[in-house]
Amino acid sequence: MVSVRILQHILFWSCFVALYAIKNMLFAGPSDLAYPPVERFFRFLLSELAFLPWKIIPFYFLFYYLIPNYFRQRKYVVSLLYFIGVLIVCLYGYRSMVTPLSGLLYGETPDFNVYSAERLLYTLTDIIPALGLAATAKLLKGRLAFQRKEEALRQEKQIAELNFLKAQTNPHFLFNTLNNLYGLARKNDRHTAPSILKLSNIMRYILHECSASSIPLANEIKIIEDYIELERLRYNDRLRVQFERQIDDPQHPVAPLILLAFVENAFKHGAGEARFGIDIDIALQLQSGQLDFQITNPCEGEAAEFLTKGTGLSNVCRQLELIYPDRHQLEIRPEAGKFSVYLSIDLRQHEG
Template sequence: MKKFSDIRRYELYRWLVPAFWLLNLLQDLVEGAGNFPLRAVNETWLALYISVINYRLLEHALPKLSWKRAGYGFWVLLSYLFAYSIGLFLWRAFGVTLHIFTPLGNPIPIQDRLGALVGYSVAAVAFFAIIRHLYNYIKLKQHAQQLRIVSQQAELNYLKSQTNPHFLFNTLNNIYSLARDKSDLAPESILRLSKMLRYMLYETGEPYIAVEKDLKIIDDYIALEKLRYDDSLRVNFNHDLEDMKQALPPLLLIPLVENAFKHGASETRERPFVDIHLSIKKRQLFFVVKNSTGEPAGDGGFNAQIGLSNLRRQLELLYTDYHLDIQRGDYIFTATLKINLSSHV
């Protein structure tokens, strides 16, 4: 972690130091100062010193200061005050001695020179500190956003891990009822279940799949459910899609279909039905599932099943623009799902 933090600091100062140098050159240009090449060398010499001192102050000295070590902190700050005044003055003189720094303009008294260098140092500290604070703030926000995404992805995977076994459990119950009755339809139902298992194992690992694949799994599930009923069950499944390759989270729609059979048609004694309609146009998904129920609207309240509860939470994690409406009428249950597929998080 420490090495990673050091890398981040080096990345900051790698562009912060040249930015400080360019800012001072720009000031010279604005002020119309002559001998620009020499001033560029002078600014380089001063920026080299002040950048090292600022790095030591902001990244090493200040983070270690505390009220418990007030005496130590006093001497540290005093030493940096010396570095930003006398130290910078001596560094300038050292550059003159090495013929790197070239004095320009009329000579001025030492106290005025020190005052000018102190002002230069204060501006440099302010520049470095402000940019460093903004940089760390942005990085912190990005890190928090990444943590939120990872957390939501973990929750989404958990919801999927709940939904799939729940879905398979209900399907196995259907097959069990056929096997118990020694129905000749049991082998066909097992074959369809194997297809669904293959789909869940090899197709649902990706965050998106083509909607045509989900349509196929819905078709297989409907066919599997119809094996349990006689000809009295009426099922209508139609769709209107602009693009069969439209990307969709896998198994997102199946809970509404499953709920229509398990808690609707299976509890209807007379004329059970399930009507399903899916439309996707201009990235707007419209999914309606209607099914018969065994009770009028006034008989008890509706308790959300695990599939619907998980679906609501998945929608919250996946999209910012969606609406799921559940309506219970007299002997009819309607679930309507609208999603703006462009609003994926």
């Protein structure tokens, strides 16, 4: 990792020097034009290499010391003083190279004051781009690192919250089903043993498969069917369930237990409260990654209002917000004599 970073820095400075040499080629003076293009390029390249240390020093000082230790700590006055001090040292170091370099490249000494204000200002315009790159790169790198950290924390928080909601939902489901089994057992109902067997299959599914972030839709449909059969054992002929399915891809991934939660809610508050025949209508459609789910159950009086505030529904609504943000629509309608849920999810972006 360190060697890769070193190679990246070497590549950066190589490109930097080459670009500056090309720039000098384009704006060469009369004395430089006397040389052939290739020789002229290498003269400018050698010149840039000679001046490079006085650009590298303030670059790395700014990048690795000044910005992280002072500027980010809001010590702006100290940062400015340090910056000015290093800049002055580098300006004079840069200008000190002019005389020997002129003798090496042109065989003569400059006929002007290399430390004049005009020359120092020219040098400053040569160093500033490197410092601007350093400051921009460091601040941008820090910003990106901060955003990545924030995103990681946000995802960790969402995962923790989602796991907490699942941890609440599973016992909630088990508690409700055990209550139903208890009612059968008290009456010595012959369906008690088959109901326990079906419940064990459902719980095995919940424990072993639903820890994943997604499962095939076919698995969710199978567990819904098993749950409906479990409820049929309880309600016998009183229960009439219409479960319509139009699925173009049974293996399409979907978050586990989302649909089952609405079905369980319909039986708990719909079938459980009904005094006569129980009609529950379920429609599930998946076409080209668009999932549409609708369930309607009977509900009387104040129970419909209570349904919208239960723990089960609250949990599944929050799970939808976490798993499918901006990609789902949920409509819950407590109406006269019935309770309906309409759910639409765009699964095309959900890869599990």
